[in-house]
Amino acid sequence: MRTLLFGIASFLTSGLLSVSWANETCENDLAKLDADFEGARISACFVEGDSFEIRIDPEDQPINPSPWYSFRVTPKQTGDLKVSIRYSYGKHRYRPKRSDDGRTWALIDAIYVRERQKGKRVVMTLEMGTEPFIVSAQELISGQAYESWEKGMVAKHPYLERVKIGNSVEGRPIYALKSTPSEPDSNREYVVLFGRQHPPELSGAFAMLAFVSTVFADTELATDFRNRFGIIAVSLMNPDGVANGNWRHNVNGKDLNRDWGPFTQPETQAAKKLLDDIADDPNSQLRLMLDFHSTKKNLFYTQTKKEKTKPEKFTARWLESADERFDYYDFSREERHQRSLPTSKNYSFGRFGAPSMTYEVGDETNRAAISRSAVVFAEEMMRILLSYDEDDLGKDKASRN
Ligand SMILES: [Zn+2]
Numbered sequence: 001m002r003t004l005l006f007g008i009a010s011f012l013t014s015g016l017l018s019v020s021w022a023n024e025t026c027e028n029d030l031a032k033l034d035a036d037f038e039g040a041r042i043s044a045c046f047v048e049g050d051s052f053e054i055r056i057d058p059e060d061q062p063i064n065p066s067p068w069y070s071f072r073v074t075p076k077q078t079g080d081l082k083v084s085i086r087y088s089y090g091k092h093r094y095r096p097k098r099s100d101d102g103r104t105w106a107l108i109d110a111i112y113v114r115e116r117q118k119g120k121r122v123v124m125t126l127e128m129g130t131e132p133f134i135v136s137a138q139e140l141i142s143g144q145a146y147e148s149w150e151k152g153m154v155a156k157h158p159y160l161e162r163v164k165i166g167n168s169v170e171g172r173p174i175y176a177l178k179s180t181p182s183e184p185d186s187n188r189e190y191v192v193l194f195g196r197q198h199p200p201e202l203s204g205a206f207a208m209l210a211f212v213s214t215v216f217a218d219t220e221l222a223t224d225f226r227n228r229f230g231i232i233a234v235s236l237m238n239p240d241g242v243a244n245g246n247w248r249h250n251v252n253g254k255d256l257n258r259d260w261g262p263f264t265q266p267e268t269q270a271a272k273k274l275l276d277d278i279a280d281d282p283n284s285q286l287r288l289m290l291d292f293h294s295t296k297k298n299l300f301y302t303q304t305k306k307e308k309t310k311p312e313k314f315t316a317r318w319l320e321s322a323d324e325r326f327d328y329y330d331f332s333r334e335e336r337h338q339r340s341l342p343t344s345k346n347y348s349f350g351r352f353g354a355p356s357m358t359y360e361v362g363d364e365t366n367r368a369a370i371s372r373s374a375v376v377f378a379e380e381m382m383r384i385l386l387s388y389d390e391d392d393l394g395k396d397k398a399s400r401n
Pocket residue numbers: 198201257293294
């Protein structure tokens with residue numbers, strides 16, 4: 001067996017839609033390669049005798065090096081197939097994963113993957129049976145998969161709404177899952193969650209799915225929490241980038257997490273409007289903003305300890321109490337005082353003074369550990385926010401606009 005099982009829950013099915021690379025045939029006697037599904041990326045494909053070479057380009061340049069690739073192999077014979085990837089920009093970053101059913105994914109064993117030319121090129125040997133399979137930089141969670149997951153959540157939990165908050169550049173709807181506090185006449189306190197601004201950042205997406213499922217569960221803690229706090233979760237901020245297999249940007253070539261301030265893109269404008277609604281309501285307060293991403297290792301970008309947040313000291317209390325509950329997930333707190341960088345974190349803290357963080361998960365962090373720890377982070381988030389007295393926090397509408 002050349003693969004190591006990962007264990008991704010089956011609700012993360014990848015919807016296979018036709019989008020990118022409507023190419024000339026790339027096939028030989030052994031197999032056919034294609035990129036005819038949502039999230040696929042092959043920029044060019046070359047047949048070299050029995051093997052293939054794929055070129056991977058970013059959507060535009062310059063760009064943060066998150067070289068995304070995703071392609072399907074349809075075998076014509078059983079046996080081994082050699083496929084190499086050549087990056088025109090950046091170098092190899094994501095360990096290849098394979099799915100034989102479009103739902104479950106396995107890491108391709110490292111002994112079948114060889115980096116060449118300092119990571120500019122990667123050669124992999126793929127074991128072929130009789131059925132097509134997908135090889136991808138990270139697992140696929142398509143727009144369709146988010147849609148069915150969100151609809152399933154709403155069907156299960158009557159207190160949840162699925163609200164359209166805007167459209168992407170290519171006209172894909174952007175949705176939020178939302179719960180409203182059950183005591184609507186009192187102070188309305190909100191937690192807002194964002195994800196998938198950067199398409200390849202699947203490890204962060206897994207954390208967000210587990211986190212959101214925990215805060216929208218029927219546990220006593222989550223029920224108490226939702227009685228007091230509203231929760232708004234936008235799991236797929238960049239649906240075009242995900243559909244097109246982009247490395248980082250939306251289809252206008254913009255890094256969405258550098259647009260919180262200028263707000264030049266419809267995706268970030270939709271998010272801003274959501275925050276405007278909180279700011280414009282004299283009874284509403286933002287208590288926490290989390291934005292889920294991926295990077296080399298697990299970490300949280302936070303405010304500095306000197307920057308006063310409201311609620312005060314939430315970040316330290318939260319991260320410490322979560323850390324006490326597990327030994328399988330290492331992470332660090334990275335304090336960042338960079339108010340000029342127009343990220344969701346800096347915007348949210350600058351406008352509301354609420355703790356605002358980038359929840360970063362390592363690219364290759366064990367998937368089960370991501371989900372387990374995200375459940376703990378969600379539980380501790382709820383427990384600690386509930387520990388602050390609503391009256392002490394009060395209503396602070398100064399410097400909102
Ligand atoms: Zn990111």
